[in-house]
Amino acid sequence: xxxxxxxxxxRNIFYGGSxxxxxxxxGLTFHTEKVLPERDHRENITPQVVLGKKxxxxxxxVGCHSILGEGAYFAPELxxxxxxxxxxxxxxxxxxxxxxxxxxxxxxxxPQFNLSEEELEAVAQFLKWTSEINTSNWPPNIQG
Amino acid sequence: xxxxxxxxxxxYFIAALGLFVGQIIFGLIMGLQYVVGDFMFPxxxxxxxxxxxxxxxxxxxxxxxxxxxxxxxxxxSETELYSTKLAWVLFWTFxxxxxxxxxxxxxxxxxxxxxxxxxxxxxxxGREFLEQPTITKVGIVIVALGFxxxxxxxxxxxxxxxxxxxxxxxxxxxxxxxxxxxxxPENLVRDKFYWWYVVHLWVEGVWELILGAIxxxxxxxxxxxxxEVIEKWLYMIIxxxxxxxxxxxxxxxYWIGTPEYWQWLGSIFSAMEPIPFFMMTLxxxxxxxxxxxxxxxxxxxxxxxxxxxxxxxGAGVWGFLHTLAPVNYYTHGTQITASHGHMAFYGAYAMIxxxxxxxxxxxxxxxxxxxxxxxxxxxxxxxxMTISMVFITLFLTGAGILQVWMQRYTDTPMPxxxxxxxxxxxxxxxxxxxxxxxxxxVVYLASFFVGxxxxxxxxxxxxxxxxxxxxxxxx
Numbered sequence: 364x365x366x367x368x369x370x371x372x373x374r375n376i377f378y379g380g381s382x383x384x385x386x387x388x389x390g391l392t393f394h395t396e397k398v399l400p401e402r403d404h405r406e407n408i409t410p411q412v413v414l415g416k417k418x419x420x421x422x423x424x425v426g427c428h429s430i431l432g433e434g435a436y437f438a439p440e441l442x443x444x445x446x447x448x449x450x451x452x453x454x455x456x457x458x459x460x461x462x463x464x465x466x467x468x469x470x471x472x473x474p475q476f477n478l479s480e481e482e483l484e485a486v487a488q489f490l491k492w493t494s495e496i497n498t499s500n501w502p503p504n505i506q507g
Numbered sequence: 508x509x510x511x512x513x514x515x516x517x518x519y520f521i522a523a524l525g526l527f528v529g530q531i532i533f534g535l536i537m538g539l540q541y542v543v544g545d546f547m548f549p550x551x552x553x554x555x556x557x558x559x560x561x562x563x564x565x566x567x568x569x570x571x572x573x574x575x576x577x578x579x580x581x582x583x584s585e586t587e588l589y590s591t592k593l594a595w596v597l598f599w600t601f602x603x604x605x606x607x608x609x610x611x612x613x614x615x616x617x618x619x620x621x622x623x624x625x626x627x628x629x630x631x632x633g634r635e636f637l638e639q640p641t642i643t644k645v646g647i648v649i650v651a652l653g654f655x656x657x658x659x660x661x662x663x664x665x666x667x668x669x670x671x672x673x674x675x676x677x678x679x680x681x682x683x684x685x686x687x688x689x690x691x692p693e694n695l696v697r698d699k700f701y702w703w704y705v706v707h708l709w710v711e712g713v714w715e716l717i718l719g720a721i722x723x724x725x726x727x728x729x730x731x732x733x734x735e736v737i738e739k740w741l742y743m744i745i746x747x748x749x750x751x752x753x754x755x756x757x758x759x760x761y762w763i764g765t766p767e768y769w770q771w772l773g774s775i776f777s778a779m780e781p782i783p784f785f786m787m788t789l790x791x792x793x794x795x796x797x798x799x800x801x802x803x804x805x806x807x808x809x810x811x812x813x814x815x816x817x818x819x820x821g822a823g824v825w826g827f828l829h830t831l832a833p834v835n836y837y838t839h840g841t842q843i844t845a846s847h848g849h850m851a852f853y854g855a856y857a858m859i860x861x862x863x864x865x866x867x868x869x870x871x872x873x874x875x876x877x878x879x880x881x882x883x884x885x886x887x888x889x890x891x892m893t894i895s896m897v898f899i900t901l902f903l904t905g906a907g908i909l910q911v912w913m914q915r916y917t918d919t920p921m922p923x924x925x926x927x928x929x930x931x932x933x934x935x936x937x938x939x940x941x942x943x944x945x946x947x948x949v950v951y952l953a954s955f956f957v958g959x960x961x962x963x964x965x966x967x968x969x970x971x972x973x974x975x976x977x978x979x980x981x982x
Binding site for chain 2: 368369370373374376377380381384385387388391392394395396398399402403405408412413416417419420421422423424425426427429430431432433434435436437438439440464465466467468469470471472474475476489493496497498499501502503504505506507
């Protein structure tokens with residue numbers, strides 16, 4: 364780097380640039396929060412959906428699955444599992460309930476979480492609500 | 508070592524490397540579970556192994572950063588650390604809290620751990636990388652506050668350099684952004700949005716300041732290049748890191764329900780995120796070329812240059828590979844993401860911690876550099892680990908490309924698990940590369956026990972004699 368470009372110029376670019384972009388980012392955060400209700404359909408977040416998210420978290424589902432593409436890549440995407448299972452919360456519940464406790468020889472298998480009926484219904488409702496978020500048409504197809 | 512209190516960095520580095528070993532072992536377990544699905548099931552299901560793998564990574568890097576700071580800040584500030592005792596207390600607090608958390612993950616089902624630790628009171632658990640019980644998160648904040656207080660007091664009473672200022676900004680930023688881990692909205696979209704405030708603004712934001720500061724310190728010490736030059740580079744690197752990285756957060760807001768303008772903003776700014784990493788590579792190589800001294804610690808110089816290259820490849824190139832929205836539409840949440848994650852974390856953050864360890868540990872053991880034999884062993888560790896990581900990344904990229912081809916970018920998409928079976932060969936290859944990584948790590952650790960004080964002193968005397976002879980001939 365040449366001599367006309369001094370250290371204090373570099374320092375000013377750092378401080379000035381950082382502050383500027385932090386402010387822009389905060390502004391965009393504010394705007395995102397403002398328009399989000401149209402996309403996340405929060406009016407449909409029932410107490411059941413809230414409980415479902417809690418069950419989802421308490422069992423660390425994201426440790427194997429992805430949801431809206433985020434999480435682990437060991438097990439299928441669940442953001443659209445409601446549609447993949449034929450728009451059926453019953454099918455989701457049945458799948459979770461029927462996992463063998465000792466697994467499947469040689470294969471990946473979801474653990475048996477022994478969820479109560481209330482928890483099962485909640486997690487299914489949570490996945491149904493998630494599948495209705497406007498995600499700009501992601502994932503590209505039903506397989507997630 | 509110029510100040511006695513710098514030696515408190517030693518336990519931090521030892522703990523970091525110990526946890527690193529644990530991380531790799533759990534990585535191998537997970538890697539095997541990818542192809543032998545029932546391996547260790549149901550005792551250690553995949554999600555538990557993954558949690559241990561990623562949490563150990565974060566904790567060992569934090570130990571590394573703290574060790575780096577305890578070593579570097581007194582030397583830069585030209586004064587003893589404010590309180591060595593506090594540093595020791597925080598060390599044991601953090602280590603015990605971390606160990607208990609890992610034991611908790613392994614000993615009881617996660618839901619039970621959540622219940623035992625009162626997750627109902629303030630639910631923060633069960634989100635990727637932030638799986639720690641809320642009480643552990645509180646512990647992390649307390650340790651971070653004590654740590655920042657200790658360093659802050661040291662900087663205040665001593666010399667303020669660009670390096671310790673930048674390091675402090677990075678560390679304060681790390682602590683501040685972590686506070687978002689306590690915010691867990693019931694709305695999944697908002698949860699994800701602020702989750703990235705921790706995760707992205709750590710690794711593609713404030714951590715880059717920490718990385719830059721440590722790299723600058725190691726380069727000043729090993730090359731003897733003028734501080735003014737190094738500091739100007741450092742400012743430009745971190746300026747570019749934040750100018751591109753803050754709005755670059757947008758590349759995570761494409762498909763999680765956030766407005767579509769993020770596709771433009773995220774693509775444009777994150778496409779520029781490789782720039783600061785490329786500058787780091789130029790920085791490291793330029794400074795080494797312009798070196799004013801032949802530092803006898805060749806291994807430390809290798810680590811510093813390696814950090815520049817691998818951070819650029821892993822974070823820069825492999826990040827760019829899938830950062831543009833139209834590409835990310837197909838690659839989001841596939842093995843492409845995993846490939847990038849591996850090389851970026853290793854190249855940028857694991858390697859910078861090993862750079863400072865390589866430079867500082869010999870000093871703490873009372874020598875300028877280790878013996879030649881020890882350094883050669885260390886460099887074997889460097890190459891084995893680094894080349895293994897390149898292959899891990901390439902195999903995961905291969906897996907990811909096929910996964911996208913069969914499951915996403917096609918008119919006849921196959922189910923997830925069918926695709927996983929078809930790409931199993933890449934997972935096997937990745938696992939073999941993982942084993943060689945572990946071998947490299949063992950070799951690296953062995954280098955600390957190769958050669959003694961006397962060898963180091965003799966090799967150093969030889970290096971000095973050779974340098975003097977060369978000077979005499981040239982002069």
